[in-house]
Amino acid sequence: MxxxxxxxxxxxxxxxxxxxxxxxxxxxxxxxxxxxxxxxxxxxxxxxxxxxxxxxxxxxxxxxxxxxxxxxxxxxxxxxxxxxxxxxxxxxxxxxVGWNLDKRYLDDLEHLGVPVVPVVRGTPADARRLLAAVDLAGWSELVVKPAVGVGGSGVERTDAAGLAAVLRGRPPGAEVMVQPFANAILDEGELSFVIVGGSLSHALRKRPAAGDFRAHGIYGGTVERADAAADDVAQIASMLARLPFDLLYARFDVVRLDGRLAVLELELVEPMLYLDREPGSAGRLADxxxxxxxxx
Structure with a gap:
């Protein structure tokens, strides 16, 4: 082989x-x-x-x-x-892979019954509608992301008053996503659940560096192995069961909203799996x- x-x-x-x-x-x-x-x-x-x-x-x-x-x-x-x-x-x-490359997959997850962090999407050329949608949702602290991106590239944190300026700084036709900022990232952290061969391999807790909000190592964030609570594991298993794919691996990046886990990102293409954090995980992936x- x-x-x-x-x-x-x-x-x-x-x-x-x-x-x-x-x-x-x-x-x-x-x-x-x-x-x-x-x-x-x-x-x-x-x-x-x-x-x-x-x-x-x-x-x-x-x-x-x-x-x-x-x-x-x-x-x-x-x-x-x-x-x-x-x-x-x-x-x-x-x-x-094709489905996961564009973050429109979050809409599909929601339709499949998977809890996700709420999102509105559009282009800077459609700024008036985006601003109205954010105002209607009542979001004050926001995160703006490109529809296609990796490693936190092009991600900005702002507030409702600053959203118009952020949108003006982007290409008019480039699709963006606007989401409420989840404050749990700053205390509990972002949680990542690594799935290998259809089962949970290990869980991670990611926290941003001081003064930042992106829980990614390339921006100074920290990653540590986490002991997942049984209820959290059950929630992730329910999310996984709703996906219509036979996956070798997946990484669910989630944050706690109102006491329940909600998906920030589902990584099926090129996620770091942090195999060094969990003994035997590389072997499980190979098997x-x-x-x-x-x-x-």
Whole structure:
């Protein structure tokens, strides 16, 4: 069995600051490759955008650190479509990936009965409607996000009075999402539940750095393993059961609203899984990969 672990060719363009240890960002990839090799699988890292790759030479391609797709989303989808049309099995599957690339999936989650943080969407050209919707909802503290993005790129925090200025600073036709800011991020933190092979592998608590609101390590946020309460695990299991995909992995990023978990983001394409935080998790991911390829 031969497996390509897909990564980025370079860091995405929004990362304009120096990172002391860039390779540390790819620790999940390294751990998965090692676990696959321990199980007799010929696994290797492959940049998704590399030219001349014969995907028929691989049994499977596991999407992992493909973060620079945000700079070339159309090319990314084109490459994944070629993988899917070959004899190589793409994990996660193409239909799940295509659905997850645009944050309109949050609307679908809500229709499926999955609790989500409320959202209104539109373009800066439609600012009047967005402002009216926020006013009607009664939101005072806000977060504005691009409809397509990774790693907190293009995310801004503002208040209702400042929303118009934020919208004016964006391209008129670029779709944005406006959500109420969840204060729980600053105390309890954002919770991430990592699903591997259809079951909960581990849970994480992410907190932003002082003076920031983005619970992401590249902005100085902290990530620690969390002991998930039984009721929280049951809520996540219910969310997972409503998804219409057979997923190798998923990461539910949630925040507590009115005592219940609500989805901020559902990551199916290139999330950090923090395999270093949970002993045995890389092995579980390798076993789930092998099982899906054998089934295919």
């Amino acid at each position: 031969r497996v390509a672990v897909l990564r980025c060719e370079r860091l995405p363009s929004f990362v304009t600051w120096e990172i002391d240890d860039v390779e540390a960002l790819f620790d999940d990839d390294r751990r998965l490759i090692e676990a696959l090799r321990e199980r007799g699988v010929d696994a290797e890292p492959v940049a998704w955008s590399a030219h001349g790759v014969d995907w028929r030479g691989f049994d499977g391609a596991v999407l992992r650190s493909t973060w620079d797709y945000v700079d070339r989303p159309a090319e990314f989808v084109e490459v994944l479509t070629r993988v899917d049309r070959s004899t190589c099995t793409l994990l996660n599957p193409l239909d799940a 789930a990969t092998i099982a899906r390829l054998e089934r295919a």
